[in-house]
Amino acid sequence: MIRLRHILPLLLAVILLGGCRSTRNVRKEKEVQKTDLLIAELVKEPPVSELTASLSMSLNGTRVSGQLRMRRGRSIQISASMLGLVEVARVEFLPDMVVVMDRMHNLYSVCHYADIPFRNELGVDFEVIQALLWNRLFSPGTPQSHDIGSRLSVINPDEKGLISFTEPEYGYRFQTDEHRRLSAVGKSGGGYRFNMGYSDFGSPANGWQYPQTLSIHVEASTTVVDVQVRMSSISTERKTWADRTAVTRRMKQVSLDELLDNLDL
Numbered sequence: 001m002i003r004l005r006h007i008l009p010l011l012l013a014v015i016l017l018g019g020c021r022s023t024r025n026v027r028k029e030k031e032v033q034k035t036d037l038l039i040a041e042l043v044k045e046p047p048v049s050e051l052t053a054s055l056s057m058s059l060n061g062t063r064v065s066g067q068l069r070m071r072r073g074r075s076i077q078i079s080a081s082m083l084g085l086v087e088v089a090r091v092e093f094l095p096d097m098v099v100v101m102d103r104m105h106n107l108y109s110v111c112h113y114a115d116i117p118f119r120n121e122l123g124v125d126f127e128v129i130q131a132l133l134w135n136r137l138f139s140p141g142t143p144q145s146h147d148i149g150s151r152l153s154v155i156n157p158d159e160k161g162l163i164s165f166t167e168p169e170y171g172y173r174f175q176t177d178e179h180r181r182l183s184a185v186g187k188s189g190g191g192y193r194f195n196m197g198y199s200d201f202g203s204p205a206n207g208w209q210y211p212q213t214l215s216i217h218v219e220a221s222t223t224v225v226d227v228q229v230r231m232s233s234i235s236t237e238r239k240t241w242a243d244r245t246a247v248t249r250r251m252k253q254v255s256l257d258e259l260l261d262n263l264d265l
Contacts, residue, residue, distance in 0.1 A: 035163065039149040042137045042174075042182050045072060047206045048236040051134075058228040068133075068231065075243035076129060089263055094244060095126045101245065102259050108247055109256040118220065121190055123170045135182050135198055135211055137174055139167050181209055193219040205236040 055066040057080070069077040076093040092099040098116070101108045113125045122128075123140025131138035139151045152174075155164040165174040170187065177183035179201075186195045198211035212234065216227040247253075 035154050036149065038163065038176065038180055039137065039152060039165070041180070042176075043148050046134060046136075046210075047208050048204075050238050051204070051210075051234065051236050052239060053231040053234040056230045056232070058226075060224075060226055069241055070130075070133060071243060072130065072134070076126075076133060077241075077245070090245065092244060093126055093129045099244065100256060100259055101247075101251070102263050105262045106248075106251045107254050107259050107262060108251050109254055109259045111256050115256075118190075118192055121170070121192070122187065122194070132185065132196060137165065137182065138172075140170050140172075179209075181211075191221060193217070200230075202234070204234045210234065 049072045051068070051070045053068045055068055055078070057064050057066060064080045064082075066078060066080040069075070073095070077090065078092075079087050079090040081087050086103075088102075088104050090099075090101040090103065092101075096112070098111050098113065099108060100111075113119060116122075116124050118124075125140065127143060128138055128140050130136075137148060137152065139148045142148050142151060151169070152165045152167055155166065157163050160178065162178065163176045166172070167174070171189060172185060172187045174182060175184040175186075181201060182198060184195065184197045186193075188194070195215075195217045197215040198213070199215070200211060200213040201209045202212050204210055212231045214227075214229040214231075216225070216229070218225040
């Protein structure tokens with residue numbers, strides 16, 4: 001009987017602790033499943049393939065207006081205008097090249113992603129630029145159609161339940177907000193820092209959430225760039241515009257450095 005009195009509590013303890021472990025395991029599995037679903041949601045293509053918007057931009061305190069036009073997998077165009085009327089500059093991101101135009105001086109430059117400063121550190125290519133502007137998770141060098149989620153590491157939620165993801169190869173860090181939307185992307189190291197924040201979410205189509213305000217901060221060597229972009233008149237309707245703007249005979253091709261010197265950027 002004495003032995004039984006000692007054994008029963010031990011058996012109960014084993015059963016209870018085993019049950020607790022099972023409960024913890026089930027809870028952990030559910031959390032993993034929720035995180036996997038969140039990653040899948042933030043990686044998959046939006047329900048629209050085209051987006052256009054009017055832009056109000058502040059570049060280190062200087063205000064300009066412009067336009068954004070995007071077609072998934074094909075083209076991204078960002079233009080800047082003077083007084084909202086005359087286009088003065090345009091940059092076009094295409095899958096295999098970047099085109100920058102100076103409309104005021106009839107100059108243009110064509111470069112490849114490999115020529116972009118800090119390319120090796122940032123892994124910048126068309127897929128990365130596209131993901132940044134479409135508010136998607138990404139992993140440089142990995143097409144969006146591949147399993148990007150398998151390359152991301154999950155950081156446990158903080159006290160507010162916000163989840164962070166890290167991309168180990170290039171060191172990007174992604175942050176979600178309380179509504180399970182991608183709210184920030186950041187990367188630093190080697191004398192530079194890059195941060196991009198998303199806010200003021202709206203629903204331009206089919207309940208799909210898209211940020212109407214972008215905040216960009218870049219530090220490289222002695223250069224600091226702060227850009228605030230606010231969007232209006234967002235449309236997801238398909239429109240007729242060329243993926244790449246035709247270059248006129250009057251325009252002269254120059255190096256990117258020469259073009260930027262003329263634009264005084």
